[in-house]
Amino acid sequence: MSIADASNAGPPLSVRLRSQLGGYGFLLPWLLGFVVLTLGPAVSSFYLSLTDFGLMGPANWVGAENYVRIASDDPRFWTAMRVTFTFVLLSVPLKLMFALAIAVALNKGLRGLTVFRAIFYLPSLVGGSVAIAVLWRQVFAGDGVLNQVLAALFGYEGPSWISNPSTSLYTLVLLAAWQFGSSMIIFLAGLRQIPQDMYEAASIDGASRSRQFFKITLPLLTPVIFFNAVILTIDAFKAFTSAFVVSDGSGGPIDTTLFYTLYLYQEAFTNFRFGYASALAWVLVVIIAIFTALSFMSAKYWVHYDD
Amino acid sequence: MTTLALKQVQKRYGAVEIIRGVDLQIGSGEFVVFVGPSGCGKSTLLRMIAGLEPISGGELAIGGARMNEKAASERGIAMVFQSYALYPHMSVYKNMSFGLETMRMPKPEIDKRVRKAAEILQITQLLERKPKQLSGGQRQRVAIGRAIVRDPKIFLFDEPLSNLDAELRVQTRVEIAKLHADIGATMIYVTHDQVEAMTLADRIVVLRAGRIEQQGSPLEIYNRPVNRFVAGFIGSPKMNFLDVSVVGRRDDGVVIGLAGADVAVPLVERVEIGATLSLGVRPEHIRANGAGGIALGTMTITHIEHLGGQTIIYGRLPDKQALIVAMEGQTLLNTGETLNVSIAPEHCHLFDAEGRRLADWAQA
CATH class of the missing domain: 3.40.50.300 (P-loop containing nucleotide triphosphate hydrolases)
Structure with a gap:
């Protein structure tokens, strides 16, 4: 290094460090939490996924054996995949549509908008909780509220929706779709960003409300739709509570609500196969990563970024 | 059509x-x-x-x-x-x-x-x-x-x-x-x-x-x-407005006091003696340094804008009324100096206390 370079390098390292100490100090609580509670477990779970660790006994190195078994010799893994993908493919679009429809309705400049916004957001706050999942079980049970209403209104004797294999998963899709609040809030913010004069220009161009929605609103909202879709997809892959509570942790009836995370949970905490469960977790990470990457690659074909 | x-x-x-x-x-x-x-x-x-x-x-x-x-x-x-x-x-x-x-x-x-x-x-x-x-x-x-x-x-x-x-x-x-x-x-x-x-x-x-x-x-x-x-509102720089009062009446109009002088103004409309009127004159219609018209007096220059083709001069008359003058071309005048200004009656506008145009100085 030349002398000129040295003089350009600014104050010595120790002085710079001292001046930045405050910043690192403020960062420390988060950093500690991240390293101890997130990064550490993640790394150790990857290690465990390469062992046969159970609750008893030492963790023996088995290499890729867990992964090979997942891919070649685990029918419940494929069941869980099928259930989870069905759930993702149904609940995400449904939730997006609900969220967007309500956001569009709320964007009309209603009186008392903030109240409605809070009311519609409420399910998202409480919807993921155990209490609501329990309530859901009551509503869709054989003698539940839904069947009582159906009986009273139409004289229809409904089945037990949650214990019927052909409907059980769909009750969980409904429960998920009901929690559209946070996506709705983001949609609402996105709708507010669309300049009013765009719609005025379109109305002079003779575009009907629906044409304005499909030709102006939707395309201009694609960045927000994209964001919401990615977040909701990741969330849906990780869905756990509702299936656990509604099926009493079994994933039943006959594994029709065996979400991936529920299966993972059973392997770990019912069967005490922590090594295998860790491998399952890492497979889920890879699946989510692939899905997210695909979403981003597709974005350039349908997401319109302004400026 | x-x-x-x-x-x-x-x-x-x-x-x-x-x-x-x-x-x-x-x-x-x-x-x-x-x-x-x-x-x-x-x-x-x-x-x-x-x-x-x-x-x-x-x-x-x-x-x-x-x-x-x-x-x-x-x-x-x-x-x-x-x-x-x-x-x-x-x-x-x-x-x-x-x-x-x-x-x-x-x-x-x-x-x-x-x-x-x-x-x-x-x-x-x-x-x-x-x-x-x-x-x-x-x-x-x-x-x-x-x-x-x-x-x-x-x-x-x-x-x-x-x-x-x-x-x-x-x-x-x-x-x-x-x-x-x-x-x-x-x-x-x-x-x-x-x-x-x-x-x-x-x-x-x-x-x-x-x-x-x-x-x-x-x-x-x-x-x-x-x-x-x-x-x-129309015209840039804005029209000047000077407060004047009616000091006398004539058969064909009134006499107004303007910068210490009495000026006969032929007006179609009648205005009472003592009424305060507003005399409007555009900056480009103010003449400088003895170019004729009704003398307004000596203006003290407070600010000058040199636009190249035109010079905008801001100043005050002896009675403290503000005045803007637009002169064609360039000038070597400076802030603090004085300028003798006068107006041509044919370019003046008179407005009553409510701001209505009084018909009509120039064409009456």
């Missing part, structure tokens, strides 16, 4: 009246400019004509047919917005064809119209681009192109040049004037820029607080403003 008529048109938001009974007739092919200070209602009036704001009272007729209840798209108008309001996700071509596609016009006809408009506006090479890839001036052209393809009976412009830089503004102004000459459509143009109003308009409509203060050709408004507001 298309005329436009406003009859006692009103706009109210609750109890607040924004437009207070406007009557206006616009002839076919006419270029009318609405001008006025912020909040005078000029944009609101334009948006009511466009169909973007409901009309609270009165009637709007285009081509003789009542339009109050018609949707914006059924009024035969096209509008160029201040923000351009181009659809950011569509190409220039799509922006221009969107309205025509909505009308379900055959594709070949759409293509013909878009290409013709692009040719007129010299944006053919930009047709495949997105708005974000265009400069401000190019976006403005696309916005105008989107209006042209509709082949409207009436063009509406809402401060279309206010987002452009000074040079582009002048250039686009000239192009809009040329466009009007070429296609001959009726145009209504809103601006707060009086240079745009003066240069573009066949007729200027000056608005204040939701009412028309005066309408007429640019020079008519400049030369014979009907009240002190219009006199002060």
Whole structure:
């Protein structure tokens, strides 16, 4: 290094460090939490996924054996995949549509908008909780509220929706779709960003409300739709509570609500196969990563970024 | 050919009246400019004509047919917005064809119209681009192109040049004037820029607080403003107003005291002795250093703006009244120096205490 370079390098390292100490100090609580509670477990779970660790006994190195078994010799893994993908493919679009429809309705400049916004957001706050999942079980049970209403209104004797294999998963899709609040809030913010004069220009161009929605609103909202879709997809892959509570942790009836995370949970905490469960977790990470990457690659074909 | 008529048109938001009974007739092919200070209602009036704001009272007729209840798209108008309001996700071509596609016009006809408009506006090479890839001036052209393809009976412009830089503004102004000459459509143009109003308009409509203060050709408004507001609003730098009082009466008018001298003013209207009047004189009509006319006295210079071709001199008269003088060419005067100023009566305007023009000094 030349002398000129040295003089350009600014104050010595120790002085710079001292001046930045405050910043690192403020960062420390988060950093500690991240390293101890997130990064550490993640790394150790990857290690465990390469062992046969159970609750008893030492963790023996088995290499890729867990992964090979997942891919070649685990029918419940494929069941869980099928259930989870069905759930993702149904609940995400449904939730997006609900969220967007309500956001569009709320964007009309209603009186008392903030109240409605809070009311519609409420399910998202409480919807993921155990209490609501329990309530859901009551509503869709054989003698539940839904069947009582159906009986009273139409004289229809409904089945037990949650214990019927052909409907059980769909009750969980409904429960998920009901929690559209946070996506709705983001949609609402996105709708507010669309300049009013765009719609005025379109109305002079003779575009009907629906044409304005499909030709102006939707395309201009694609960045927000994209964001919401990615977040909701990741969330849906990780869905756990509702299936656990509604099926009493079994994933039943006959594994029709065996979400991936529920299966993972059973392997770990019912069967005490922590090594295998860790491998399952890492497979889920890879699946989510692939899905997210695909979403981003597709974005350039349908997401319109302004400026 | 298309005329436009406003009859006692009103706009109210609750109890607040924004437009207070406007009557206006616009002839076919006419270029009318609405001008006025912020909040005078000029944009609101334009948006009511466009169909973007409901009309609270009165009637709007285009081509003789009542339009109050018609949707914006059924009024035969096209509008160029201040923000351009181009659809950011569509190409220039799509922006221009969107309205025509909505009308379900055959594709070949759409293509013909878009290409013709692009040719007129010299944006053919930009047709495949997105708005974000265009400069401000190019976006403005696309916005105008989107209006042209509709082949409207009436063009509406809402401060279309206010987002452009000074040079582009002048250039686009000239192009809009040329466009009007070429296609001959009726145009209504809103601006707060009086240079745009003066240069573009066949007729200027000056608005204040939701009412028309005066309408007429640019020079008519400049030369014979009907009240002190219009006199002060049109013209840059602003017209000077000096307080004068009536000191005597004559058969053909009154005598006013001006800078210590008595000046006979032939007035058609009678004014009481002792009344305070406002004498208006434009900065370019003030003569400096003994060039004749009625002497106003010696002005002390407080500020000078050298524009090159013109010099604007700000100062105060001995009685502390402020005065602005616009001199052709350049001058070596400095702040603190004095200047003898006088006025020619034929260029003066007299307004009464309510601001109404008194008829009439020069021509009476």
